[in-house]
Amino acid sequence: PFPSEDRLSNAEIRRFGRQLILPDVGMGGQLKLRNTSMLVVGAGGLGSPICLYLGGAGVGRIGIIDHDEVDVSNLHRQVIHDESRVGINKAHSAAESIRSSNAMDIIPKYDIVLDATDNVATRYLLNDACVIAGKPLVSGSALRMDGQLTTYNYNGGPCYRCLHPTPPPAETVTNCSDGGVLGVIPGIIGCIQALQAIKISIGLAAQEPPSLLIFSGAQPTMFRTMKLRPRKKDCVVCGENPSITQLIDYVQFCGRGATDKEAPLHVL
Amino acid sequence: PFPSEDRLSNAEIRRFGRQLILPDVGMGGQLKLRNTSMLVVGAGGLGSPICLYLGGAGVGRIGIIDHDEVDVSNLHRQVIHDESRVGINKAHSAAESIRSSNAMDIIPKYDIVLDATDNVATRYLLNDACVIAGKPLVSGSALRMDGQLTTYNYNGGPCYRCLHPTPPPAETVTNCSDGGVLGVIPGIIGCIQALQAIKISIGLAAQEPPSLLIFSGAQPTMFRTMKLRPRKKDCVVCGENPSITQLIDYVQFCGRGATDKEAPLHVL
Amino acid sequence: MSINVKVEFSGGMELLFDNVRHHTIEQPAKSSDNQPTTLKDLIFYIRDNMMTEKKELFVDKDTVRPGILVLINNVDWELCDEIDYQLEDNDEIVFISTLHGG
Amino acid sequence: MSINVKVEFSGGMELLFDNVRHHTIEQPAKSSDNQPTTLKDLIFYIRDNMMTEKKELFVDKDTVRPGILVLINNVDWELCDEIDYQLEDNDEIVFISTLHGG
Ligand SMILES: [Zn+2]
Ligand SMILES: [Zn+2]
Numbered sequence: 012p013f014p015s016e017d018r019l020s021n022a023e024i025r026r027f028g029r030q031l032i033l034p035d036v037g038m039g040g041q042l043k044l045r046n047t048s049m050l051v052v053g054a055g056g057l058g059s060p061i062c063l064y065l066g067g068a069g070v071g072r073i074g075i076i077d078h079d080e081v082d083v084s085n086l087h088r089q090v091i092h093d094e095s096r097v098g099i100n101k102a103h104s105a106a107e108s109i110r111s112s113n114a115m116d117i118i119p120k121y122d123i124v125l126d127a128t129d130n131v132a133t134r135y136l137l138n139d140a141c142v143i144a145g146k147p148l149v150s151g152s153a154l155r156m157d158g159q160l161t162t163y164n165y166n167g168g169p170c171y172r173c174l175h176p177t178p179p180p181a182e183t184v185t186n187c188s189d190g191g192v193l194g195v196i197p198g199i200i201g202c203i204q205a206l207q208a209i210k211i212s213i214g215l216a217a218q219e220p221p222s223l224l225i226f227s228g229a230q231p232t233m234f235r236t237m238k239l240r241p242r243k244k245d246c247v248v249c250g251e252n253p254s255i256t257q258l259i260d261y262v263q264f265c266g267r268g269a270t271d272k273e274a275p276l277h278v279l
Numbered sequence: 280p281f282p283s284e285d286r287l288s289n290a291e292i293r294r295f296g297r298q299l300i301l302p303d304v305g306m307g308g309q310l311k312l313r314n315t316s317m318l319v320v321g322a323g324g325l326g327s328p329i330c331l332y333l334g335g336a337g338v339g340r341i342g343i344i345d346h347d348e349v350d351v352s353n354l355h356r357q358v359i360h361d362e363s364r365v366g367i368n369k370a371h372s373a374a375e376s377i378r379s380s381n382a383m384d385i386i387p388k389y390d391i392v393l394d395a396t397d398n399v400a401t402r403y404l405l406n407d408a409c410v411i412a413g414k415p416l417v418s419g420s421a422l423r424m425d426g427q428l429t430t431y432n433y434n435g436g437p438c439y440r441c442l443h444p445t446p447p448p449a450e451t452v453t454n455c456s457d458g459g460v461l462g463v464i465p466g467i468i469g470c471i472q473a474l475q476a477i478k479i480s481i482g483l484a485a486q487e488p489p490s491l492l493i494f495s496g497a498q499p500t501m502f503r504t505m506k507l508r509p510r511k512k513d514c515v516v517c518g519e520n521p522s523i524t525q526l527i528d529y530v531q532f533c534g535r536g537a538t539d540k541e542a543p544l545h546v547l
Numbered sequence: 548m549s550i551n552v553k554v555e556f557s558g559g560m561e562l563l564f565d566n567v568r569h570h571t572i573e574q575p576a577k578s579s580d581n582q583p584t585t586l587k588d589l590i591f592y593i594r595d596n597m598m599t600e601k602k603e604l605f606v607d608k609d610t611v612r613p614g615i616l617v618l619i620n621n622v623d624w625e626l627c628d629e630i631d632y633q634l635e636d637n638d639e640i641v642f643i644s645t646l647h648g649g
Numbered sequence: 650m651s652i653n654v655k656v657e658f659s660g661g662m663e664l665l666f667d668n669v670r671h672h673t674i675e676q677p678a679k680s681s682d683n684q685p686t687t688l689k690d691l692i693f694y695i696r697d698n699m700m701t702e703k704k705e706l707f708v709d710k711d712t713v714r715p716g717i718l719v720l721i722n723n724v725d726w727e728l729c730d731e732i733d734y735q736l737e738d739n740d741e742i743v744f745i746s747t748l749h750g751g
Contacts, residue, residue, distance in 0.1 A: 030460075031459070033423055033461060034423075034566065035461075053751050055751055057751040060470075067462045068462055129749065129750050131749050134749060153750050155303070155661065159745075159748050179715050179716025180716070183716055190300070193303075193336070193474070194336055195332040195474045198331075198332050199471060202463055202470055206463045209461070210497070223725075224502075225743075229478070231486075233504070236723075238725060239725045240725045321649050394649075398647055402647060420646035420647055420648055426646065427558065427645065442616065447613045448613065452647055453559060455649070458648065465649060491616070491623075504621075505622065506621060
């Protein structure tokens, strides 16, 4: 935890004036944002807008974890990085990479976790770590012209394993390098992830039933909201008799690497 | 118009690789983006993400028009401006302000116009100018926790006047200064405006029926798509016998100022 | 016989109704002169029974004021007879105030 | 008697079907053994009649492969009997491949 404040400074009141006058936010909501810590895992196409807008909203502490390098091929969707930084490791601005050996040292220090990663293994890792640590996980993903968003382990809703007890076959998993992505697609999903985390922080999302937001950028009707199952009693991690009570080897579990790059810098 | 290219450079191919491999984009689509010029009017909460993502997508020429000043109270939603620039006129990075006397010098030079403004008078001005110049107008707006998005004057769809022949009474118009806005709301709408302009540029939106996207950020189902009327035959500007064939005095027409600030820097 | 109509106020309209967005409104299937109940009847009902002040921010003359879009089952009312649309049971009517902020 | 079901493939699934997302599929209301047609029947129909290759990217054993979510009329199929759900006329079934990119 980080030092909690019981009132906003005058500078904060000036800076966040247009949020403060919102009935849904107000002084109380802004103070909650100020006293909430959020962890953003992944500083690529999703993580960049997430960090920009969470910072702009006045979230008290934001941790950023990434282990990818800025590459000229993904610049178009990583608007937070300018071209001059090509080749600079994004971890410069991040605490450290996340893996089974350190996740439980990091996750419990935050109130809300945002999954902005690009691979299945890390998604299972974050899910299990968030269930074990009791943190909501705002999960976004993007590929080609499509995106998806769900909040896991929150408010009686499912965890990632409730929905996906078995990892997908490796040959069905397409990453952004192979499948491509239009840069603004993760921009849209990342912004909505930031909004969702803000809503959780100020208590606006507490009554919402578990749902999956499906974004189809190439279709005339771009957004649909689908109703999801609740938490499953027999889930191996969030169920009533969990068999997974500590983190496992997720690379092995998923049968593939933790990153969509061919030669990952770190393995989990 | 600006110089059109008939092929992408190797640097562009490397930079936009992840877009190029998308079936919906490809070399052809990327070249269309390269040869499209877009005008973004307003560099605030909507205009900032629009500019970031249009630039990142490889749009050949982007014009930005604004006449507001960066103010500490709207920093949270203007992520493109960092705090050190407080007080610097945003017009520094913009060509010039837009008004009835110059709009027809500016609008015809662009292929697609994005309305990211904050007031009714400029919205009518841009609408009429786009109808007269024959340009599609991707219009976004945001207030409190809500947003709206429509493409006007495109593909048989309505113009702003088809939907709103009469301006709203001044006392019903709430601006972001008075009503407040959560910064990520215009972030989300601006990103979707950028996507819509990209889709128009590469031809993906041509089959879409006219629609209004309604975003309700505080609700569990955040997005809805509503079907809109087509172009109205009796519309005073886009109809069969238009009575408005050149720009008028929009401040007078709307009965209020062109900006949501009390003392506008420029009047139309 | 009566019908139930789902009414939603959006884009700031809800502030005229105690910040409540969703309402279910019961209406007679036929109006007093034995005509089918129309959207106009519903608008007047809302004005006369659900508002105590600022009625002019909802109704202007015989219709909604400029700046409000009306959607019937997710479709612009201009495509459905507008004010003369005959209400059916379970119709969803959205009154949305156009936003101008940016 | 037959029923029509609207089927949508999303999240990349459509690439298995010539990049066509929306399909209307006619099914008998009863299967050959006079039982109501279920989602399982539909899945097998799709596999056997609409796919020529890569069938394992859709079906694994007797159900959809891991990583595919199924939605019945906008609701997670887990809330509606899953594979045993009895199809009705005009049902909307979405098969969506979970995305992992970021
Ligand atoms: Zn679970
Ligand atoms: Zn018109």
